[in-house]
Each structure stands twice: as C-alpha cells, then as structure tokens.
Amino acid sequence: MKKITKTGISRRQFTLSAIAGSAIMAINPTFAAATSDKKLRVGFISPRTGHLGAFGETDPFVLSQVRQALADGLQINNETYQIEILDRDSQSDPSRAGQLAKDLINNENIDFMLSTVAPETINPVSDACEAAGIPCLSAVLPWEAWYFGRGAKPGQPSPFKWTYHFSFGVDEFYQTYISQWGLIETNKKVGVMYPNDADGNAIRRFLKPKLEAAGYTIIDPGAYETGTSDFSSQIALFKREGIEIFNAFPIPSDFSALWRQAAQQGLTRQIKIAQIAKTGLFPSDIEALGGLGNKLASACYWHKDMPYRSPLTGQTGKQLCDLYEAQTNKQWTQQIGACLSLFDAAMETLITSADPKNKVNLAMAMRKLNVSTIAGQVDFTSGPVPNVAITPIIGTQWVKSKSGPFKFDYLITEHATDPNVPIAHKLTPYNA
Structure with missing residues (x-):
C-alpha cells in the first residue's frame, strides 16, 4: 500500500x-x-x-x-x-x-x-x-x-x-437499469415493490414514469409498509402478469421475507432479472439468503475497482x-x-x-x-x-465465488453512468 x-x-x-x-x-x-x-x-x-x-x-x-x-x-x-x-x-x-x-x-x-x-x-x-x-x-x-x-x-x-x-438520483438508477436490463432478453414486464417511505415515494414518483416511457410495463401493487410480513397478494399479482424483471427498494428484513415467499410460491422461477436496491448491497444481505442470493442483480454507489x-x-x-x-x-x-x-x-x-x-x-x-x-x-x-x-450508480451482480475466502463475489456488469469503471462480468439470468 x-x-x-x-x-x-x-x-x-x-x-x-x-x-x-x-x-x-x-x-x-x-x-x-x-x-x-x-x-x-x-x-x-x-x-x-x-x-x-x-x-x-x-x-x-x-x-x-x-x-x-x-x-x-x-x-x-x-x-x-x-x-x-x-x-x-x-x-x-x-x-x-x-x-x-x-x-x-x-x-x-x-x-x-x-x-x-x-x-x-x-x-x-x-x-x-x-x-x-x-x-x-x-x-x-x-x-x-x-x-x-x-x-x-x-x-x-x-x-x-x-x-x-x-x-x-433517479436518473442514475434509470440509466443503469436500462443499460443492465438490456443485457438479457425479457418481455419487459417489471414487478416493482416500492415502500411507503422517502426512498420508495421518490422512486415511484420519478423513476416509474421514465421506465414506462422507455417501453417497460410496470406492475405496481402499491406502496407497502416497512415491516410487512405477508407478501402473498403481491406475489400472486406478479405471477398472473408474467413479470420477468423484479425491482425493489426494501430494507433487508423486508426483502428476506418477500424473496423467501416468492421462492416458496414459485415466482422466482420466472424471474430473469432480480434488480434490488437499498438491500442486496452487502455480503451479509446475500449470505443470509443462502442459495436465493446467487445471481441477484444490484447497483453499487461505490466499488473497490x-x-x-x-x-x-x-x-x-x-x-x-x-x-x-x-x-x-x-x-x-x-x-x-x-x-x-x-x-x-x-x-x-x-x-x-x-x-x-x-x-x-x-x-x-x-x-x-x-x-x-x-x-x-x-x-x-x-x-x-x-x-x-x-454521483454514479454502477450495475452489478452477486455470483457464487469459485475461489477465495468469501461466499459471493460482487462483480461489475455495466457502467453507463461512469465509463471509467471497468466491466468484469456478463450479467446472467437469475432463473438460469
């Protein structure tokens, strides 16, 4: 050093x-x-x-x-x-x-x-x-x-x-998501879970219209309260609508409950891109999910590379x-x-x-x-x-580590908001 x-x-x-x-x-x-x-x-x-x-x-x-x-x-x-x-x-x-x-x-x-x-x-x-x-x-x-x-x-x-x-801000999320989601062919149906808090309300107000204008169909069951324990109705809606992209801004405990229920009820089998923000940012979040954490897509506001x-x-x-x-x-x-x-x-x-x-x-x-x-x-x-x-947001994905002391590697998949950042990984479908 x-x-x-x-x-x-x-x-x-x-x-x-x-x-x-x-x-x-x-x-x-x-x-x-x-x-x-x-x-x-x-x-x-x-x-x-x-x-x-x-x-x-x-x-x-x-x-x-x-x-x-x-x-x-x-x-x-x-x-x-x-x-x-x-x-x-x-x-x-x-x-x-x-x-x-x-x-x-x-x-x-x-x-x-x-x-x-x-x-x-x-x-x-x-x-x-x-x-x-x-x-x-x-x-x-x-x-x-x-x-x-x-x-x-x-x-x-x-x-x-x-x-x-x-x-x-919202524009950085938008640029990153459009760039990242274009790496895998989908039906462009996006199920969103935006909480009733300052983050969720700002994202719903400003990001959702931009995604719709870009040709994505947004399936929004409405704001949920932090601490919700049962997401069955939202999961059922996403399954009926056939979403292939999932986007959420939850705290870690809410996402853990949601994603385990989504796996139990079969939603994760149809998801090609699971794009998570606010949670899914740290190794502890991903490790707590076990196998369900592998191939979750994220967006980092800083990366060691x-x-x-x-x-x-x-x-x-x-x-x-x-x-x-x-x-x-x-x-x-x-x-x-x-x-x-x-x-x-x-x-x-x-x-x-x-x-x-x-x-x-x-x-x-x-x-x-x-x-x-x-x-x-x-x-x-x-x-x-x-x-x-x-400041920028960079597209990333968690993948099981093939070597090294840690369970998952956090790899850069796109760099639309800062081309100086090197890409290290090709985004792979979550359900592959």
Missing part, C-alpha cells in the same frame, strides 16, 4: 488558500470565531445498528483511516487546524438521529456536520442543521428523497442555505478494501469508499473555505465545491438543483 502522508493531504492542498474569499458574502458576526481557535469539531452521524446497521458496519475502520490521516492536523490558509471527529450511531431511528444532531450542535459546539445513509438518518440531521445554521454535508441517499423529501419544490429556488448533499484515489488518505479502492479485509477478516463493502468520499469532500470544503471557523464561509465553500474523491468527482457547480451534486 502506498505510504500515507502524515496529514493525508496533498502538497497542493496544503498550500491551497481560498482566493474566492472576496466574493463570499460578508461574514455574519453571529457565526464569526476567534482566529486563535485552531481546533475544528466535526460531527458524524450514521446508522451502525438497527435495520440499516449493515451500512455503518465499516464506519469504525473508515474513521480510523481518517483520524490517522489527520493526526497532525489539516493545513488551511497557512494555519494548522486540529480536527476532532465526534461520531454517533443513529440506530436507524429518525428521532434519535435528529436528537443526536441537536446535541452535537448545542452541547458539543461542532463547526461542521457530516451524515450518511438513508433518509432515516440524513434528513433529520440535515433539518436540525438547517434550523440551527450549521453547515452540513451528506451522502448516500437518492438526492430527490433528500431535496424534495425535505420540502423543496420542483422549479422553485432552494430553501436550504446550510445543507448540501452529493449522491446518485473504481479507478479513483482518496486525496485524504492516498489510498486506492483496492488498497483500502485489502486493508479492511486483512484487519477484520470480513469482506469489503461499498460503504467503505462511500464513507471515505464524504470525508474527502468535507476536508476539501474546510481547506477551500479559507476561514473554517466561519460558518458562512463553510456553506459557500460547499456551494462551489468541485473535488476528486475515492468515489469520483463531486461537483456542486453543475446541479441538477442547488445544494446537490450527482
């Missing part, structure tokens, strides 16, 4: 100062801080336990890499700042996520908030920061569920001044994942790189702010942020709406 520099920041970043400071809005005295304070407190909230706990399983490892890279501080505008990261577990509970955010803001006096994974964590954290005037950067949630799910209106100015988000390097730690994706597996004896997950990319972008925000103790400057730095991370480019200057930057 390439040796990490003491700070993990490149020489260019050490010497970079934000010359755009003169163009930034006048400093609000309320948010100004004494220049003698050279310590920055960064809050980080993610789900390590609860139904989204698989997303946060690798956070301690990523945080150890980040803290090591920042051990000697971060050089900002010719000043060295010590970075203290205060990490918290949302337990996959929206109410707890909001309370943790308020505690970090009001009692820990953080300068900057970071948050990751799903509306249950990110949205209440973002709302708390928006209300308090605390700069917040988040990732890994379809941007529509973050932007519109928090009250923004299509075609209207952004209501957000302090909160910014980079992630994939992506050809990018972290500007913070200096690591490639393969180096990062090899180290994780060596230290934990567990298989890498896509959240490793996604989480590190959030810190890559956050540290660049601090550097380009020129005065990171000034919260107005931090917010303006996020608005202008355009940086290469371990997950690729994060560019807030190009839309699609204010406060949002777009």
